[in-house]
Amino acid sequence: LISVREKLKAEYIGRPGPELAQMRKSGVEIQYRVEVPLVAFLGDTSFGPVFEQPDVVDAEILITECTFFDREHKSKAKAGRHLHVDHLAQLLPRLKNRHVVITHVTRRTGIRRAKRVLQKMVGDELMKNVHFLMDFEGARDAGEIEDAGPPPSDTAE
Template sequence: MGFSIIEHRTKLKTEYTDFPQEKLRELKDRGEEITRNLEVPLVSYLGDTAAGPHLVRDDVRKSKIIISECTFFEPGHRGRANIGKHLHAADIAEWLRVAECEAMVLVHVSRRTHLGEARAQLFETLREEDARRVHFLMDHRNNKQRYEQQLAEATAGQPAS
């Protein structure tokens, strides 16, 4: 199960970008189609799922944010993940090689798995640039540290109130 939230935008066709406003208005009044529709995937959510072609559909692969389950992290548990129709850390590593997301938020980590261990297992398999995009939803400690760093960066150089 899953869904994608897609923003629909209207953009001026490239062949008209240098036209003056009056000419564009004239073309439009004559019934000329001067715009094109653009779909921008913003967020994709995937619940319990096995790896498959649905992970690389354009609306999922190109989403700015992907929220997905990842239940298994232990190297020997990939078979269990497949049987239960869940994703394994190795699936996430493969997926991130083609996903264009700014951030991937992992949810539904097994209760038997400590988040620190899950993070270590996952980051062992990821490229550094991919690891920076992965966040765990229930990882309060790291989420708080990331928030505090973002806050410090946002307020740097601003006068104290």
């Protein structure tokens, strides 16, 4: 997802609005196009050149899978074209994303364990921007919702 914006060229900054409007009307290109990557979504992804693409590296939010977190599963990751935690640990220091959302963690690992493994590898500072999809740690218990009672009625009495 890319936001396309028009920016005023440097040589025209500070000129009065009516002058700029007249220049545009006469066909002078006073603006240039800027593409700002907002969200990059990668499905099942092999470790490789895609992670060097500016739209991936610079996106505000990167959503990527990291399926395997056990050392002995690195070959499974490669065979299935998935990321292994070792790859993610190499990537995180190079990425400029404000948020990195990890998806597709294998059930045999579990999200809590995956978070611990990754944090041990990259440290607290890099983990500040990492989020795991379906991470309900700290979320309300379902029981709290049930105990809240029925929603208020819309009918006026």
